[in-house]
Amino acid sequence: MKRYDAAVIGLGAMGSAAAAHLAARGARVIGLDRFAVLHEFGASAGRSRIIRKAYFEDLAYVPLLERAYELWYRLEKQTGRTLLKLCGVLVVGGGETDAARGVLLASERHGIDVRIMDAPELRAAYPQIRPLDDEIGIFEAEAGIVFPEEAIAAHLDAARANGATLEGNARVTGWQPRGSTLAIDIDGTPEYEVNRVVVCAGPWTPAAFARLRLPITVQRNVQYWFTPESSAFTPDRFPAFFLDRLGLPAPLYGFPDLGDGVKTALHGYGLETIADDLNRDVEPWEVGHMREVVDEWMPAAAGELRSVKACMYALTPDHHFALGVDPHDDRVVFGAGFSGHGFKFAPVIGELLAQLALDGETVLDIDFLSPARFVEGLP
Numbered sequence: 001m002k003r004y005d006a007a008v009i010g011l012g013a014m015g016s017a018a019a020a021h022l023a024a025r026g027a028r029v030i031g032l033d034r035f036a037v038l039h040e041f042g043a044s045a046g047r048s049r050i051i052r053k054a055y056f057e058d059l060a061y062v063p064l065l066e067r068a069y070e071l072w073y074r075l076e077k078q079t080g081r082t083l084l085k086l087c088g089v090l091v092v093g094g095g096e097t098d099a100a101r102g103v104l105l106a107s108e109r110h111g112i113d114v115r116i117m118d119a120p121e122l123r124a125a126y127p128q129i130r131p132l133d134d135e136i137g138i139f140e141a142e143a144g145i146v147f148p149e150e151a152i153a154a155h156l157d158a159a160r161a162n163g164a165t166l167e168g169n170a171r172v173t174g175w176q177p178r179g180s181t182l183a184i185d186i187d188g189t190p191e192y193e194v195n196r197v198v199v200c201a202g203p204w205t206p207a208a209f210a211r212l213r214l215p216i217t218v219q220r221n222v223q224y225w226f227t228p229e230s231s232a233f234t235p236d237r238f239p240a241f242f243l244d245r246l247g248l249p250a251p252l253y254g255f256p257d258l259g260d261g262v263k264t265a266l267h268g269y270g271l272e273t274i275a276d277d278l279n280r281d282v283e284p285w286e287v288g289h290m291r292e293v294v295d296e297w298m299p300a301a302a303g304e305l306r307s308v309k310a311c312m313y314a315l316t317p318d319h320h321f322a323l324g325v326d327p328h329d330d331r332v333v334f335g336a337g338f339s340g341h342g343f344k345f346a347p348v349i350g351e352l353l354a355q356l357a358l359d360g361e362t363v364l365d366i367d368f369l370s371p372a373r374f375v376e377g378l379p
């Protein structure tokens with residue numbers, strides 16, 4: 001059996017980042033993915049993800065985001081790849097919706113620069129959209145888009161540059177104690193002996209690694225790209241957006257036209273599934289529904305349908321991440337349940353996972369993400 005300091009299981013957003021950070025710290029790393037290294041079947045596919053710092057989900061994420069921004073900029077420099085397009089993010093909601101209130105709070109508490117607009121100001125700034133009279137818009141300039149496939153490729157490059165071995169078509173089926181080390185099984189056969197295991201299996205986590213006892217459910221989410229009927233949706237004229245409007249089935253978010261159409265999706269909207277059973281076909285009624293929702297918000301955006309992609313959210317019960325050490329074996333650490341908002345954090349999650357695996361503790365406070373919150377009786 002080949003020996004390594006650490007095995008990273010899953011080389012998507014979080015696993016590629018963990019492999020890069022472990023290798024940068026001098027660990028001998030084996031990274032394993034059940035599909036090809038860099039594939040399009042996981043939670044990270046779809047060409048764009050929103051990045052923003054005035055975080056309405058919980059103020060405790062902001063220090064992690066500050067570090068994530070630093071690490072994204074550093075990774076761009078290191079690898080020479082363009083990972084971010086900071087065209088700004090516009091959050092719109094009635095003043096009382098969670099998103100609008102949360103963005104205002106985070107920007108005040110953490111001194112994040114935002115521009116607040118009432119409905120007439122919004123209409124003047126963005127004639128492309130139809131805000132309701134009681135809605136406000138909050139524009140954050142140092143926010144925008146992260147390119148997921150490019151970002152994963154950058155982390156993989158960085159991992160390889162520091163000596164990591166990365167294997168595709170290597171499905172991990174489990175690990176067993178072997179003295180003080182762990183033997184990693186590939187399709188049932190022990191192949192690697194390691195000191196630490198870092199599990200980053202995304203939406204496959206609950207089915208493949210039930211032993212971690214994480215209460216994660218998987219949800220099918222569809223992304224849509226439309227050719228706009230006007231030229232007013234390019235990133236120099238229109239930002240990424242998040243509309244939290246009462247009466248919508250879920251918040252609507254999307255991206256300006258980066259040359260492949262205006263992309264839209266509903267946040268946290270879709271049927272529960274199992275990763276291996278994901279229905280990747282998108283029905284005409286689903287497209288019709290999305291078109292109706294988009295037409296009401298930005299009438300000229302949803303012209304001809306250009307492409308669609310079904311993807312998966314890995315949801316925890318409270319929609320916060322599960323990041324920590326396996327309470328049953330401290331040689332195993334994991335990052336899971338990123339609940340549809342994890343991508344922007346990928347480099348800091350990778351750094352934190354490396355710290356958990358190598359030091360047993362982290363520099364930043366991640367107590368609020370501890371999996372112990374799901375297990376009665378654990379501290």
Ligand SMILES: Cc1cc2nc3c(=O)[nH]c(=O)nc-3n(C[C@H](O)[C@H](O)[C@H](O)COP(=O)(O)OP(=O)(O)OC[C@H]3O[C@@H](n4cnc5c(N)ncnc54)[C@H](O)[C@@H]3O)c2cc1C
Pocket residue numbers: 009010011012013014015032033034035041042043044045046048049050051170171172173200201202203204205208221222223265311312313335336337338339340341342343344345
């Ligand atoms: C439609 C959609 C829109 C989103 N929008 C945003 C957004 O705007 N902003 C944002 O910040 N986040 C967003 N997210 C969330 C973000 O994309 C995810 O949180 C993130 O991609 C999760 O990464 P991951 O590494 O956990 O999973 P993945 O990237 O899916 O990686 C898991 C990897 O594990 C591998 N694997 C699984 N099982 C095994 C096994 N047994 N052996 C070996 N390998 C295995 C898989 O093949 C895969 O490569 C969105 C998600 C979706 C689906």
